[in-house]
Amino acid sequence: MKYLYLLALLSSCIEFRISEKDALVELGGLPIIPFFHSIEVGDRTISYVTTDQKKDTLVAFMHGSPGSWNAFIDFFKNDSLLRVADIISIDRPGFGDSDHGIPEPSLEKQAMQMHAVLNQFEHTTKILVGHSLGGSVIARMGMDYPTAYDRLVMVAPSVDPDLEEYVWYMGMEKNVLGKALTPTDMWVSNEEIFLLKGELRKMLELWKNIEAKVVVIQGSSDSLVPKENADLIEKMVADSLLDIRLLIDVDHFIPWSHPHEIVRGILE
Numbered sequence: 001m002k003y004l005y006l007l008a009l010l011s012s013c014i015e016f017r018i019s020e021k022d023a024l025v026e027l028g029g030l031p032i033i034p035f036f037h038s039i040e041v042g043d044r045t046i047s048y049v050t051t052d053q054k055k056d057t058l059v060a061f062m063h064g065s066p067g068s069w070n071a072f073i074d075f076f077k078n079d080s081l082l083r084v085a086d087i088i089s090i091d092r093p094g095f096g097d098s099d100h101g102i103p104e105p106s107l108e109k110q111a112m113q114m115h116a117v118l119n120q121f122e123h124t125t126k127i128l129v130g131h132s133l134g135g136s137v138i139a140r141m142g143m144d145y146p147t148a149y150d151r152l153v154m155v156a157p158s159v160d161p162d163l164e165e166y167v168w169y170m171g172m173e174k175n176v177l178g179k180a181l182t183p184t185d186m187w188v189s190n191e192e193i194f195l196l197k198g199e200l201r202k203m204l205e206l207w208k209n210i211e212a213k214v215v216v217i218q219g220s221s222d223s224l225v226p227k228e229n230a231d232l233i234e235k236m237v238a239d240s241l242l243d244i245r246l247l248i249d250v251d252h253f254i255p256w257s258h259p260h261e262i263v264r265g266i267l268e
Contacts, residue, residue: 016066016067016068016071016095016096016185017068017070017095017096017097017100017185018068018070018073020036023036023049023070023073026073027073027076027077030076030077032051032053032076032082034049034050034051034076034087035049035050035051035052036048036049037049037050038097038098039116039117039120041112041113041116041117042113044093044098044099044102044104044113045097045098045099046090046091046093046098046113046114046116046117047069047090047091047096047097047098048069048088048089048090048091048117049069049070049076049088049089050086050087050088050089051076051082051086051087051088052086053082053086054086055084055085055086055123056123056124056125057084057085057086057123057124057125057126057127058085058086058087058088058118058121058123058125058126058127059075059081059085059086059087059088059127059129059266060087060088060089060090060114060118060126060127060128060129061075061087061088061089061090061129061130061131061134062090062092062114062128062129062130062131062134062135062137062138063089063090063091063092063095063131063132063134064131064132064133064134064135065092065095065132065133065134065188065189065192065193066095066185066186066188066189067092067095067131067134067185068091068095068096068097069089069090069091069096070089070096071089071131071255072087072089072129072255073089074256074259075087075089075259075262075263076089078259078263080263080267081263081266081267084267085127085266086121086123088117088118088121090114090117092104092110092114092134092137093109093110093113094188094191094192095185095188100184100188101184101187101188102188103187103188103191103192104192105191105192105194105195105196105199106199107136107137107140107199107200107202107203108140108144108199108202110137110140111137111140111141111143111144111145112144114137114138114141115141115144115145115148118148119148125150126148126149126150127149127150127151127152127153127266128141128142128149128151128152128153128212129153129155129262129265129266130152130153130154130155130157131155131156131157131254131255132155132156132157132158132224132225132252133158133192133193133196134155134157135154135155135156135157135158135159136157136158136159136196136199136200136203138152138153138154138157139152139154139157139159139203139207139210140203140206142209142210142211142212142214143203143206143207143209143210144206144209146209146210146211146212147211149212150212150213151212151213151214151215151266152210152212152213152214152215153215153217153262153265153266154214154215154216154217154233155217155218155254155255155262155265156217156218156219156222156224156225156229156252156254157216157218157225157229157233158196158200158225158229159200159203159229159232159233160200160226160228160229160231160232161196161197161198161200161201161204163225163226163228163229164193164196164197164200204236207233207236207237208236210237210241211241212241213241213243214233214237214241214242214243215243215244215245215265216230216233216242216243216244216245217245217247217254217258217261217262217265218230218244218245218246218247219246219247219249219250219251219252219254220246220247220248220249220250221249221250221251222250222251222252223251223252224251224252225252227246230244230246243265245261245265247261
């Protein structure tokens, strides 16, 4: 009963999406105003927000689960970043305006869809930033398209299948009442997290494909994604490509609490 009460409360007060109008109001007055776009990738519509400064470098942000492009809206205001790069933030499938409410549990398919978006751009350098499950997606992108990306900045990434645990209440939203009371973003999130362990297992033999520089930014006090996820990356990625940065007494929400660490991981 507590679970159903919580879902009813969440459904009335949680909203991860932001309208284009509200985003432009928040970003109004800045010298660089982003553009809103979407493309068709197979049977999916993928939406994204990007700047167009004709820079040589493109930095692409992938949000966690749940979330939407505006998880990274403050980076569109970052002078240090905008001075050297264009920025793009993408609604992953099922979230934001990318077929909202239709999940895509396959990391391989998500990687293909995100790559299709970024493949439109002719920037000579492309850097991926992924937070939480977004880190899983950019890891798969680095594996499947090893020459396309120059740097992977994984922020509190979920990558170790042995650290993924099935949470008992996740199954409750699969019945009719549970689904009706579960906010759409939370339902989509549960659908992709429910199968994440198996998706990460498929990736174990693919880590060797990565050719990009890998920066891992992890909080030592992360209660949602254990810091030991970084240990798997340390085993799988060559030392010459890897830079692990452990932030002491920092939790999971690094994009909001320590955005400067992400910018540093991108620029250095």
